[in-house]
Amino acid sequence: MILLLLLVPLVVHADGLPLFDADESLNIILEFPVQTMLGQAADRPKVKGTARYVNVEGETVSLPVRISTRGRSRLETCQFPPLSLTVKKRSAKGTVFEGQKNLKMVTHCRSNATFKSYVRQEYGIYRAFNVLTDVSYRVRPLNVTYRDSENGSAEIRERAFFIESIGEIAERTQFERQKVRRVEVTQLDPAYATLHTLFQFMVGNTDWSVKMAPDDSDCCHNGRVLSSPGESVGWMVVPYDFDQSGIVNPRYAAPAPQLGISTVRQRLFRGRCIHNDQLDDVIRLFNERRAELEEALFPDGIRNVKSAADYIASFYRIINDAKQRARSIEKRCLPN
Secondary structure (H helix, E strand, O other): OOOOOOOOOOOOEOOEOOHHHOOOOEEEEEEEOHHHHHHOHHHOOEEEEEEEEEOOOOOEEEEEEEEEEOOOHHHHHOOEOOEEEEOOHHHHOOOOOOOOOEEEEEOOEOOOHHHHHHHHHHHHHHHHHHHHOOOOOOEEEEEEEEEEOOOOOOEEEEEEEEEOOHHHHHHHHOOEEEOOOEOOHHHEOHHHHHHHHHHHHHHOOOOOOOOEOOOOOOOOOOEEEEEOOOOOOOEEEEEOOOOOOOOOOOOOOOOOHHHOOOOOOOOOOOOEHHHHHHHHHHHHHHHHOHHHHHHHHOOOOOOOHHHHHHHHHHHHHHHOOHHHHHHHHHOOOEOO
């Protein structure tokens, strides 16, 4: 089973640990034409900017970046959209950004406390999946100051986080990316597929697919495919984008009508029936790592810890009660 952490060599950069090997928040200033970009967000403008932070020696490091908006639903909904940062190899050398190229950044969406809490909760979901497997996207928390280069007195200070690239996951796990339009269920690694789908069930997320993307992009919807080099089976769809999960429960979220559920808080198991024989081992892993999962899922800054904790407790009641497990999971599985 591809569930255990994979040990890979750690390459220490001149500025300390690589970006995603550190857990503490990175204090960073991003200076770019903020208001201009926000006014054109739907057009996905690409603007020049500067990233600044203080390194481990206490020195201020500055490097040029290109910044763009990204996303789909959040790009339409958010007053402050998700961002993408591009850094050049030469500029990043010797900095915390060494080895990076394109960084996805999850932002606060709106400035009220509820939306700020969504960022922290989604960050916690990524960290929770890290607890279960190293074949997962790592994240780095940020304290960001957005400084408008066209109006030096205008600043926004918010929490955010960077998401690791699929290329970096492939490199550190020694897998390779598969750029395909569609994946057959029989190509999936059964253990990883079950881990993936049960995790999505735990956090109440249905906004994903392990078979295809909703458009002409690479498979899959909110997931990317990795495999052992040269293999056509044993593929893993690594999930990302958890903002519409039931545990987050954002105001703008709604499940797809064809799923037959009324709210994102309503769990729906979307695993495949041919993988049901993996459930015992995967559930055992969830139970063994429950304390670590809960620690990750309830980070500082989420508004309603009790609601999140109750939601996760209900998941554990389902998987550990034979009748509830059969009704909510085993009998709800999907055919190929």
